Amino acid sequence: MKGHPGTGKSTIAAAIAAVLQCTLIDKDDIRDATLFLSSTATSSALNDLSYDAMWRVASTQIRLGLSVVVDSPLSRRHHLDAVRRISGETHRVLIVECRPSDEGEWRRWVERRGEEDGGVGHKPATWQDMERLLEGYDGCTEYDVGEVPRLVVDTTNCGVDGVLCSVIEFIENHCGDHPS
Template sequence: MFIVFSGLPGSGKSSIAVKLAARLKAVYLRIDSIEQGIREAHVLAAGGEIGPAGYLAAYRLAADNLRLGLTVIADSVNPLKITRDAFQAVARGAGVGMLEVEIVCSNAALHRRRVETRPSTVAGLTLPTWEQVEKRDYEAWHRTPFRLDTALLSVEECVDMLIAAMHRE
């Protein structure tokens, strides 16, 4: 199965995705880690922008591991229809089921506190500011994802709900 996370920075995606990957013994692909590796390799496009490189690498890694019969979890903001559709094409190409998960934090004050106080768990990665999170381009979904609100649910509750949802897929 391919489990694809999306949601704004600080919403709780990575906390949930890491716990889920550990419980399932799944392959964990974090776009932040891939993109930071690209930055450290100094292979950025003109203008210093990472562009789609991290996502393109993740699609390939996911496809490789899905074809091996492994469960794969992709952890990224996944803010655009084009990235969501590309993840879906990977699952289709590998012939596996897919669970699209959107993590939200409906309490703006809590979300802001998380963004402003969380430490980076990717060495060298500069985390976005609250202002950057608020201004981030994040398109509305054209399909209905499995949505979890971390203002109302703990990480463990989210993981339990995702495992239950996987069994229904």
């Protein structure tokens, strides 16, 4: 999965994993487990730690021959390079990128999640937090994925079921009946 926070990645990732009955690894689960370290480590260090743990868990699942849905922003090229390294030559890497066309709806999702979470945690809780995050990315999220097949989905246009249908079709077209 690829996309900014609050774009529907986790919702779509969970739906994909449920339909395909495969492992789901969510970077946010790991990052949330590091919150108690916030007073002793920088946010950047904790984010790096979260990615490292996620790649290690994914690598183990892949070595076991299991298909994996990795739910993360995949915001930097070196994250994609890590996925490609751990998948090796025997497993396909596909990118499903969530990109909402309706910024107003996306904003409502971010702010609703912030209200539900009480602003606690590492995710942007307000639209202003999101704007600061996007500024900090400074365009690094727009990189060439090379030959890795990528499907960009508009998560504000056709609902979870519509997006899920197009994602499953995309996966089947690139992996056959048994994605790995």
